[in-house]
Amino acid sequence: MIFPSVYPIIVEHSGVKWWIVDERGETMTGEFQHALDNKGRIFIPARLREELGQSVFVTLSMDRCLSVYSKENWDLFTEKVNALPYVRQRKMRPLFAYAVRCDLDAQGRVLLPQNLRDWAGLVKNVTVVGCNNHAELWDSDSWHAVFEAETAPENIAAVLEELEF
Numbered sequence: 001m002i003f004p005s006v007y008p009i010i011v012e013h014s015g016v017k018w019w020i021v022d023e024r025g026e027t028m029t030g031e032f033q034h035a036l037d038n039k040g041r042i043f044i045p046a047r048l049r050e051e052l053g054q055s056v057f058v059t060l061s062m063d064r065c066l067s068v069y070s071k072e073n074w075d076l077f078t079e080k081v082n083a084l085p086y087v088r089q090r091k092m093r094p095l096f097a098y099a100v101r102c103d104l105d106a107q108g109r110v111l112l113p114q115n116l117r118d119w120a121g122l123v124k125n126v127t128v129v130g131c132n133n134h135a136e137l138w139d140s141d142s143w144h145a146v147f148e149a150e151t152a153p154e155n156i157a158a159v160l161e162e163l164e165f
Helices: 046-052 071-082 086-097 114-120 140-150 153-162
Strands: 009-013 016-020 031-035 041-043 055-060 066-070 100-103 109-111 125-131 134-139
Touching: 046 066, 046 125, 055 071, 055 086, 055 114, 066 071, 066 114, 071 086, 100 109, 114 134, 125 140, 134 140, 140 153
Parallel strands: none
Antiparallel strands: 009 016, 031 125, 041 109, 055 066, 055 100, 066 134, 125 134
């Protein structure tokens, strides 16, 4: 799958590498515990709201969670999909079919549609995770299992090696 690119992006021009850096210079980071209210709304932490903006796009993720994109990052995502041949664009259909634009209310909450909450298994306790250019909304128990596996020292070492860090 193709997702919005993360910064920095390397562009080669005549053998020279150019770095294009996110002009805001910020990335979404951190882990936050919140609960869905009885209407299906989730509070977006202030630190992430600064990066996401007032309107966000929420859709499925590669994992059993929801991805939350700022309008700018969603636009980058759709541009990349539009550049693909139609046969490859069709593979992205579920992400667009389930995508919804959500506006934050005065308290910094977004209303998550029932179909998205069901797909991600979001019932009450939700972990909001900053993931560089987007945020993720996880059922807290599911996040705990993923966190335990991904933060094992041997996994971190393998990932750093794979990514050549």
